[in-house]
Amino acid sequence: MxxxxxxxxTPPYDSVIDAVGEVMGRHFGNPSSIHRLGIDAERLTAKARDVVAGLLRTSADEIAFTSGGTESNNLAILGTAREYASRGKHVITTEIEHASVYECFRYLERSGFEVTYVKPDRSGIVRADDVLAAVRDDTILVSVMHVNNEIGTIQPIGRIGRALRDKRRVLFHVDAVQSVGKLPVYPGELGIDLLSASGHKIRGPKGIGLLYKRKGVSLEPILLGGGQESGLRSGTENVPAIVGLAKAFRLTMENxxxxxxxxxxxxxxxxxxxxxxxxxxxxxxxxxxxxxxxxxxxxxxxxxxxxxxxxxxxxxxxxxxxxxxxxxxxxxxxxxxxxxxxxxxxxxxxxxxxxxxxxxxxxxxxxxxxxxxxxxxxxxx
Missing domain, CATH: 3.90.1150.10 (Aspartate Aminotransferase, domain 1)
Structure with missing residues (x-):
């Protein structure tokens, strides 16, 4: 074959499989519990968060764990739209986004938002000038993927992100699911406010991902409950998968x-x-x-x-x-x-x-x- x-x-690293199995067997406590098993699980989660944050050159409190790229994209886009709708109801994306981004914007259109879909050129690359020219006074969000998942074109997110820094009322989201581990991805250096990544694209477990959220950015949660992940994403943390994600992240980024x-x-x-x-x-x-x-x-x-x-x-x-x-x-x-x-x-x-x-x-x-x-x-x- x-x-x-x-x-x-991607097939997970053998060491990731071992780590996930060990955590499931030995550290099965709920990270929200106050007894020793819970505290041990919380320590593992915090260590994994530190590892991921360090590799992305961000702070640990800017990393939230999710169930994968789709949830991260949904949280970034819908959370921004709901949080900042009072500023404006215009958002921008491209015609070549992954379905988990594209369908969010289709949903926002049905919910009363105005969406500008920027076209790519014939090679599959969106021009930064076209994205920036679409920004208006009532624009609250721009979402552009880093690497197209179908054809592999690299989008000019650095140029877009750095230009949007001057427009502080406009947040910039990047779906980096296909670029993390293949290209340099450092949100702070690229002017990115929100960034999505997924574990199973970098030889980690399925069902785990992350969302980078820059300090100062607020999102309305799309999952309500116990207020885990600093209130951003309720639900008991999947500690084995989180540990597996961090291990896969480290092994992938090192090489x-x-x-x-x-x-x-x-x-x-x-x-x-x-x-x-x-x-x-x-x-x-x-x-x-x-x-x-x-x-x-x-x-x-x-x-x-x-x-x-x-x-x-x-x-x-x-x-x-x-x-x-x-x-x-x-x-x-x-x-x-x-x-x-x-x-x-x-x-x-x-x-x-x-x-x-x-x-x-x-x-x-x-x-x-x-x-x-x-x-x-x-x-x-």
Whole structure:
């Protein structure tokens, strides 16, 4: 089996699996309890928070643990909208956001907010000037993802964030689920007020994520109850997953530069091999500096993406169509359509997502399998 779907989820580190199991078995107390078991659990949670904060170059009290990227995005967007609606009801995002961001803005539209959706260029990159030009006196939030989860384009969040620092009434949220562990992500240096990340994208557990919230920013909670996570996110903390997240975060960030360089080399090798496959169209920017090191997206116009995925699966190779959250839907990619692709191209997009553990030989096997699958499918078209 060859797994090339790391943008969907990653296999956890063995040491993360061990840590989660140990905490579940030995430190099962509720962190809110005042007895020794509860205090031990709270200490583990606090230590994990310190680890994550240090790696992001933030303060521990700016980190809240959530159930994952989707909840972090929902909390950042809906929490901001509800908290600051008295300032204004205009918000800005892009047409290529992950569904957990995009659907939040669709919900806000139905709730009486005005949303500006900024279009990308044909390479899948949103221009910072277009985002900034959309800001108005009644704008309260801008949300732009760092790395697009489908095609891997890097968005100019640094330029946007630093420009928005002068507009103190406008908060800046970044979905960094696909960039943490691959690119430098330091919210304070990039002018980010709210940042979402997820554990299972960096070889940590599923069901755990985090939201960075800059000091001074207020959010209205979307989950009410016991007031955990400094009142931001009620619910008993998932201590084993929190510990696993912190461990995965540390292991990933310690090796980030070497891993990113290795993945970039593998990505370049894959692109070179796929250039020789007739009928494939590359989606994204031709400039390596515009692309994350772990994602390659191509289309085969005239062939449904799901057909290609299952053809490769028969060879023991696992890839994705679109985002894993929407890959089961039989409709064109919203992201590719926003980039100006026609419906045939947008209906045939497939995503290869790499890890630093892949080898050049495995990349070659992938390319050979894609070429064989395409040749077979073209005969039956």
């Amino acid at each position: 060859l797994y090339f779907d790391h943008a969907a989820t 980030r530069e070497q891993s990113a360089a290795r993945m970039a080399g593998l990505r370049k090798r894959l692109l070179a091999r796929l250039e020789n496959v007739p009928g494939l169209v590359f989606n994204g920017s031709a400039a390596d500096s515009d692309m994350a090191p772990h994602i390659v997206n191509v289309s085969a116009p005239g062939i449904k993406s799901e057909v290609i995925v299952h053809a490769l699966e028969e060879s023991g190779i696992y890839i994705s169509t679109k985002s894993a959250c929407s890959s089961g839907e039989d409709r064109p990619s919203r992201v590719l359509l926003a980039m100006g692709a026609d419906r045939q191209t947008a209906s045939s997009g497939i995503r290869f997502s790499l890890s630093a553990e892949h080898t050049p030989e495995q990349i070659d096997k992938l390319a050979e399998a894609v070429e064989a699958a395409m040749e077979k499918l073209r005969r039956f078209r």
